[in-house]
Amino acid sequence: MKFITARKNGQSFVGVLDASETLVLPLTKKENGFDFPQSMIECIELGDEFVKQAERVLQQASQSDFLELDAVELLAPIPRPRKNIFCVGKNYREHVIEMGSKDDIPEHVMVFTKAPTTVIASGAPILSHQEVTEQLDYEGELAVIIGKEGKAITKEEALDYIFGYTILNDVTARDLQSRHKQFFIGKSLDTTCPLGPCIVHKSVITDPSALQIETKVNGEVRQSSEKEKMIFPISEIISVLSQGMTLEPGDIIATGTPSGVGKGFNPPRFLRAGDEIEITIDQIGVLKNTVANL
Structure with missing residues (x-):
């Protein structure tokens, strides 16, 4: 459903x-x-x-x-989350390399968050925020929606705590991310978390690790996870987050992005006003947004 x-x-x-x-x-x-x-x-x-x-x-x-x-x-399926969106960084090997080197591949799950005020629907405009950033970037991701409260969840039982899945665009101001030496500000500008278009109940998706992500910018394929696998599977991400912290119904977890982000090109290919970003995940749908000149 x-x-x-x-x-x-x-x-x-x-x-x-x-x-x-x-x-x-x-x-x-x-x-x-x-x-x-x-x-x-x-x-x-x-x-x-x-x-x-x-x-x-x-x-x-x-x-x-x-x-x-x-x-x-x-x-957006959840128009205003009750808490910050959990985001997993550096969870695809080739993305880690394009942003640095093999030495940056993490040994443990890397987590940051986005503010609830970032969330917008599919079809809503992404503000360009020209007054604060010149390096707006896209990141197509599979997002998990938690279905029930849990703490100290084991990897073996983690998938039982999922309600469903959706698509998320972790839009990022790379210059702010670099300037402040942490992710929160560069990840939390208004409208930088397009979410949707729907939540697919977990009963529809038997193997979330097999879902393929494809991101297009103005019709050009930039990201494709066809040959990439997550470094840390969804079950491990949920388990790690729940150690000492309670997960609650409606919590959103973005599971990381594959290679092909704008910053990974030489020279970088950051978003500009008028650019259309279209993220497709099979069995879920298409999340589409355009960058506004604001």
Whole structure:
């Protein structure tokens, strides 16, 4: 199942896409005593019961219950996360090398965060932030959505704590990242975390490690993970994050980007106003955004 957050007539709602992915069924009705929450995080907190009820409503729905997807405003699946987005750095070998050398390949999971205010929807403009950066870059990534609370999670049980998967663009101001000697400021400019277009429930994806990422800029393929594998698998990332820290429903974990980022070219190929970034992950969809001249 694919879940979205959307808005129509000023009212936001959680919905589920039909098989064609051109129609959306709003989960807004109280059905057989079950009242669907109106935010994605609250839905995720309900766990398997939410998914079970959504499946039932989808099976029983008539054609008139659906809305044309083009007739609603698509929002990020989680428009405003409750906490910072967890991001894994240097998790693809060739990306590590293009940004430095083999000596930079990490022995342990490397984590930084992005502020919740960075999140925007597929289709929303990415601000160029010309007043503060000249080196805006893209990073296509698979993102994990945590489905239940957990702490001290083992690698063997880690995948049980996942609700689903989505696409994330870890847009980065490279000059700020370098200037401040840490990642947070360069990773947290407004609009620098396009997210979506949907969350695919984990039941749809049997092997997340096999999902391929492809990033295009103005139609040109820049990133492709076809021959690249994560250094640290998703199960290990979740386990490491949960040691001494509680993971909660709705937490977002970006799992790293493959080689082909703008800074990795010689000379670098940073984003400019008008550039269109399109990130595709099979079984999930396409996240598309354009850089605005602002």
